[in-house]
Amino acid sequence: MTDATVLATRTRGPVRIVGAGLLGSSIGHALTASGVDVALADTSPAQLRLAVDYGAGRPAREGDTPVLVVVAVPPDVVADVVERELAAFPDAVVTDVASVKLEPLKALRARGADLTRYIGSHPMAGRERGGAIAARADIFVGRPWVVCRDEETSAADLTMVEALALDLGATPIEMTPEEHDRAVALVSHVPQIVSSLLAGRLADAPDRSLQLTGQGLRDTTRIAASAPELWVQILGANAEPVRDVLSALADDLATVAEALRAPDAPGARRAVADTIRRGNDGVERLPGKHGQNRRFEQVVVMVDDTPGQLGRLFGELGELDVNVEDLRLEHSPGAQFGLAEISVVPSAVRRAVDGLESRGWKIASTTP
């Protein structure tokens, strides 16, 4: 891969990775696979040993002269570690991969760190739990990777961090730290809070109420299973942008609640309708598959709960030359089968339905 070569030829010393958890180790795996010398450091000798055993790199040594340092430690110690690395390696570019970008930068500025060599970054790589064992070279592939430039950033150093993202298969996106933090407050941090609050309302609910749970509630609360330790740090470090979105959301919520005080009053129905319609507008804007807003139709197929059934289904869809664009399994409480909701391009709906029915599948419904 030529991208990997870009980084390999730029780095005359090793790439040093501080923090051998999921992100640090995953970066290590990918660079090692590209022939880059990776020097790993971690405050936990056990974590470091695991990362090395699994092939994420070699232990860092006295005398290493890294050209690039990647700091992959929890948000609350990012500034400390970046400051130390900038001082220890005066010729290295130092980046970090924490999910909040302004607070570490401010802390470093307050301490008088050499910000010309620091470039914050944030790979939007899904699951952030798991440690060295869960690490994989390809968790960044196809994901956005925010690279934060500021007035002190040199173009050459920026290129080096963007080459790192490209080497790992990610798509670099340049943003200021402020822009990044506002964006993730909106698309990640507030959704986490809202999902947790919604799920929290279920904690003491009667069992019988929960029997009526459908797929909608399952989807809205899925991320409520996230780890509290990590989120306390993330939300604390991005408090102001998160509060701004929460405040707007609280106003919106109060508007709906007020409308429901007299739902038949003039304007009340309209306020509720506007809430749902505005939600329609928002969800339409989310980037879909291939970064486009292509619209798919859904075919829902009943599937027995036995091994091989999904295999047969997708095998036969392949025979029918129907590409599955998205897929969702729904479960019926107490039933030994599920519903597979398959998204296909509109022109393939008829082919899929007729073909599957002729092969004995039950189609539960098609939408829209």
Add this chain to the structure above:
Amino acid sequence: MTDATVLATRTRGPVRIVGAGLLGSSIGHALTASGVDVALADTSPAQLRLAVDYGAGRPAREGDTPVLVVVAVPPDVVADVVERELAAFPDAVVTDVASVKLEPLKALRARGADLTRYIGSHPMAGRERGGAIAARADIFVGRPWVVCRDEETSAADLTMVEALALDLGATPIEMTPEEHDRAVALVSHVPQIVSSLLAGRLADAPDRSLQLTGQGLRDTTRIAASAPELWVQILGANAEPVRDVLSALADDLATVAEALRAPDAPGARRAVADTIRRGNDGVERLPGKHGQNRRFEQVVVMVDDTPGQLGRLFGELGELDVNVEDLRLEHSPGAQFGLAEISVVPSAVRRAVDGLESRGWKIASTTP
């Protein structure tokens, strides 16, 4: 099927269905398939004709003497139609399938309707859009179907409505109208509002922010694509229970926002951690597959975006005797492949990973 026989032998006249939309027509299809005489009525001649053409029943006639009337009309006209049907068919049990239960009952009581013969019910059947064409006999299979008893309900009439639910493959759950309305406010109506409000915040967001969207936001906002017309009616008819949950949610939200005003203050970190942890507790309580709280582990596999790839994957999982308990496809913006997150029982993780890797699949990660 013996259940269908229960209803068929009980009904010496036709089952009359008023409203030939998705729910009414779907009930019609299922009953017709069981040999029940189904008499359909709809204010729209076009909708009625479609439902009949698609096999949901025959048009209702003068002189029909139904034993059971199923009212499947929009929430805002349920009470009117139920009142009229009770009067027109003095020997019939009348049920409805609207998603709110107390308001129609109160309206009927205020009008002096014969409530001994009215039994409200609510099948929790997912997609409520689509009309007669989208109707399918099996959309109720495995779903809960709430049947509302009150002090005036006779056991025999209750049995008839429960037999209807059983005939259609659903699981009847007896609740009072109050209990039903509070339950759906919590597990359906408030999640809809929250999802819509969250998505609504995206309506005017910068394009660049939306580039950072991940699967978490997609999941939390999926139901925000729902139809405004229907939800205005549902929320208006269940205003008080919905407001109660919204009010508690607003308090929770204010607590988090307050904690984030001074995130390092004593107690603030704890308040945020408690929010996330309580969400963990709530989501753990949701009924999973087979109505149990079995825990699954996830294996994430990279899948090329070409027809047949998922077929090959699931075929090979079948060969490995690995049952897929749940499944989720993630898309990378701009990339021509996706990630298939497969949930399996913990004892199958190793078999799945080793087997798939030996067949050339790339495993992106395993969790937890």
